[in-house]
Amino acid sequence: MLSDDYAIQGVLNEAAIPSLGQFDVIVAGGGAAGVSAATNIARKGHRVLMIERYGFCGGGAVAGMSGTICGLYLSSDRNANRAEQVVFGFADEFRKRLIARGGLTEPQRYGKTWTVTHDPHMWRENADDFLSDTGVNILYHSRVVGVLRDGDTVRGVIVDTKSGLAKIEAKLVVDASGDADVVHRAGWATTKGQDGTIQNPTMIFRLGNVDVDTYLEYWGENTISPEHVIEALIEAENSGNYHLPRKKIWIFPTSRPNEIMVNATRILGRDGRDLDVTDPVDHTEAEIVARHQVREYARFLKDKVPGCVDSYVVDTGVEVGIRQTRSIVGVKRLTNQDVVGRHKHADGVVRCPWPIELHSGQKPKVEWLLDDYYEIPFGTLIPEIGENIIVAGRCLAAEHEALASARVTAQCFGYGHAAAVAADIALRDGVALRDIRGEDVRDILNREGAALD
Incomplete structure (x- = not known):
């Protein structure tokens, strides 16, 4: 395993790197947080560049499916029939x-709460339209590999493209990479999970040609596996004919006919160790390992x-x-107690009303937040x-179990929106991002439909 010092900072000769221009704001990452940040900043009249390593937006929601x-x-236990x-x-x-x-599907029961399943191709197209409609400049197939700094002040990034390295300057940078890539490349502190142990990655897959009505008669309306399915998984594993390391699995009918989406795998190293996907060897x-597990779970579903x-x-x-992966060390930190x-x-x-959903062991640990929600402070x-520089997405400052709740898609959209409001205040009023009052950001978010109050 490579150490976290593997990323080398400060060795590039900036003068020899060609420039791709200057922008008001660079958004690094095109997941839910990045799309939200870029769209909302551009709506306020600023010149925005979004950098994304894939040829499409979506991050964990699409690339990670x-x-x-x-x-x-x-x-809720009380409103079992209404989302x-x-x-x-x-x-x-x-x-x-x-x-x-x-x-997008109608709300589907997920334990004691609800969720909705999306078509990943339509998610990409939806994001493209938001960005295009607001005039965001997009750089696909590009990855941030360095940070332009004057002391502790960020003034842009270095990207790796098919044509080589390029530098891009900006007044502000939003790190929406999900992995705190910009903060890490700048050489600033980050944390990882609980004493370095992070949640297991997974490999989600879709099964086609499913008789969904027959499937639902067996499975039930709740997308989390019922007891008779857990027992079937245990029995199949004990038979020696299947390798099914996770026994509590989730399956969602999708917006497409005759299709289900399966979240079942538990990805560990071949030697049983937890994997850190910021390390290229582990990744x-x-x-x-994930592709092998997909075939095993698909075979189980087909057979059983x-x-x-x-x-x-x-x-x-x-x-x-x-x-x-990485979480920043922030001005504030979302705690487990929060x-x-x-x-x-x-x-x-x-x-955020989402439960603590901690993936480790043979089944996830879920702690429900019944009939209530908590709030994430701006300083995180x-x-x-x-x-x-400001971050948006799952790399916010948070304790291990707190992040297991706060990392999900709807909240990532919200972090991007909050970062956009803060960026606009900083650019318009000439103030440092860290000097902006979270109460002022909240007030503007409310005016823009966030309904926080």
């Missing part, structure tokens, strides 16, 4: 446009689950689904060191 917009609805939405703003705007495309091993006898794997994620205590904050800029998006 998480496939759902989690975090929109309350958990109560409590998160709005850009997440709701994106959701409604997906519905208009025919790319590679995760991909290979009614409605799946003629099924086949339609596709998998472009990469393993990554739940957790989550379980359902804490509200005067400077709260994102609302501001690195402790570094000027002209």
Whole structure:
């Protein structure tokens, strides 16, 4: 395994690197947080460049095929038949446009809460339209590999493209990489999980040619596996004919006919160790192990689950689904107690009702936040060191279990929106991002439909 010092900073000769121009804001990463940040900053009249390593947007939602917009609805034992939405703003705007495309299901029961499943191709097209409609400049197939700094002040990034390295300057940078890539490349502190142990990656896949009605008669309406399925998984594993390391699995009917989406795999190293996908050796091993597991779970479903006898794997994620890597050391930190205590904050800029969903062992640990939610403070998006930079997405400053709740898609849309509001204030009023009051960001978010109050 390579050490976290593998990324070498400060060895590039900037003068020898060609320039790709100057922008008001660079958004590094085109996942839910990046699309939200770039769209909302551009709407405010600023010149924005979004950099994305793939040829499409979506991040974990599309490349990792998480496939759902989690975090929109309350958990409850009382309202078992009705999804109560409590998160709005850009997440709701994106959701409604997906519905208009025919790319989103109705709410589906997920344990004690609800989620919706999206079509990944329509997600990409939806994002393209948001970015194009607001005039965002996009650089696909490009990766941030360096940071332009004057002391602790960020003034741009270096990207690796098919034509080689290029430098791009900006007044502000939004690190929406999910992995705190910009903060890490700048050489500033990050943390990883619980004493370096992070949540398992996964490989989500879609099965086609499923008789969904027959499948649902066996499985039930709840997308989390019922007891009789868990028992069948244990029995299959004990028979020696299948390798099924995770026994509590989730399956979602999709917006496409005769198709289900399967979240079942548990990806460890071949020697049983936890894998850190910021390490290229571990990341590679995760991909290979994951593909083998997909075939095992697909074979189990085909052999043992009614409605799946003629099924086949339609596709998998472009990469393993990554739940957790680096978190920044921020001005504030979202704590485990903030989550379980359902804490509200005067400077709260994102609302979250999603449970703590910690993936380790043979089944996930889930702690429900019944009939309530907590709020994420603005300071969790501001690195402790570094000027002209803000993060958006799952790399916010958070404790291990807190992140297991706060990392999901609806909230990532919210972090991007909050970062956009802060970027606009900083550019318009000439103030440092760390000097912006979270209460002021919250007030503007409310005016822009976030419905935090």
